[in-house]
Amino acid sequence: LCGWDVWYCFHLGLAWLPLRRGxxxxxxxxxxxxxxxxxxVADWVYNELRVRLEERRGRRALRLCLEERDWLPGKSLFENLWASVYGSRKTLFVLDHTDRVSGxxxxSFxxxxxxxxxxxxxxxxxVILRPDARRSRYVRLRQRLCxxxxxxxxxxxxxxxxxWAQLSTALTRDNRHFYNRNF
Incomplete structure (x- = not known):
């Protein structure tokens, strides 16, 4: 092997490793x-959720993307939304009710x-803040699947x-581990 062959194989391996891990x-x-x-809902997100997940002591703090804080000014709404969904490991929907959903x-969904x-x-x-949202068909279907x-x-x-322990687990693990095996 020549020096270039070793160099090429080394860089080919480096390029392949991140794709292999996924x-x-x-x-x-x-x-x-x-x-x-x-x-x-906004008060709960900023005062409960953000504080509990981003300012944890002892455990690894999670990095949350919040619209008002992390979106780039000058970009369109859709560009920021796309960058947030595809730039995050999970998309966390905080709902007060499930019958009326904003645009x-x-x-985002x-x-x-x-x-x-x-x-x-x-x-x-x-994350559903009110117990009466359990009647939603989508919530019941989602519960059966995952x-x-x-x-x-x-x-x-x-x-x-x-x-908080369940939410931390849901945000840090792949949802495929939680799927109902009957479906």
């Missing part, structure tokens, strides 16, 4: 999508579904520790 470095662990018009939530079709990665995690990707906020303080 884990490219993404800037965010989760893109958080919520309806900013609902003050209670941003709907578009369509992009996450498109990512499932293109990359074969299910990146959707739902139970750990649908989480309900417990209003009793005793259940909140378990909720």
């Amino acid at each position: 884990t490219r470095a993404l800037p965010y662990d989760a893109f958080v999508v919520f309806d900013k018009a609902q003050n209670a 941003l939530l709907r578009t 369509l992009l996450a579904r498109q990512r499932l079709l293109e990359d074969r990665k299910d990146v959707v995690v739902l 139970r750990q990707s649908v989480l309900f906020w417990p209003h009793q303080p005793s259940g909140q520790g378990s909720f």
Whole structure:
């Protein structure tokens, strides 16, 4: 072998390794999508979710992508949305109700579904803040397929520790591990 052959094989191996692992470095662990018009939801996202996940002590803090903080000014809404969904390991939808969904939530969900079709990665995690949203057909179907990707906020303080542990697991593991084997 000549020196160029060794150099070529070395760089070919370096180029192949990240593709083999299937884990490219993404800037965010989760893109958080919520309806900013609902003050209670926005307050929960900024004061509970962001604080608990980004400012953790002891465990690895997660990097969240939030629209008002991390989107680039001057880019179109769709460009920022696309960059957020494809630049995050998961897309976290925080919903207060499931009957009326804003345009941003709907578009984000369509992009996450498109990512499932293109990359074969299910990146959707739902956090539902009200218990009456359990009646939604989509929520029930999603629970049957991938139970750990649908989480309900417990209003009793005793259940909140378990909720944060489940959310951390849902955001850091691949959803394929959680699929119901019967489907």
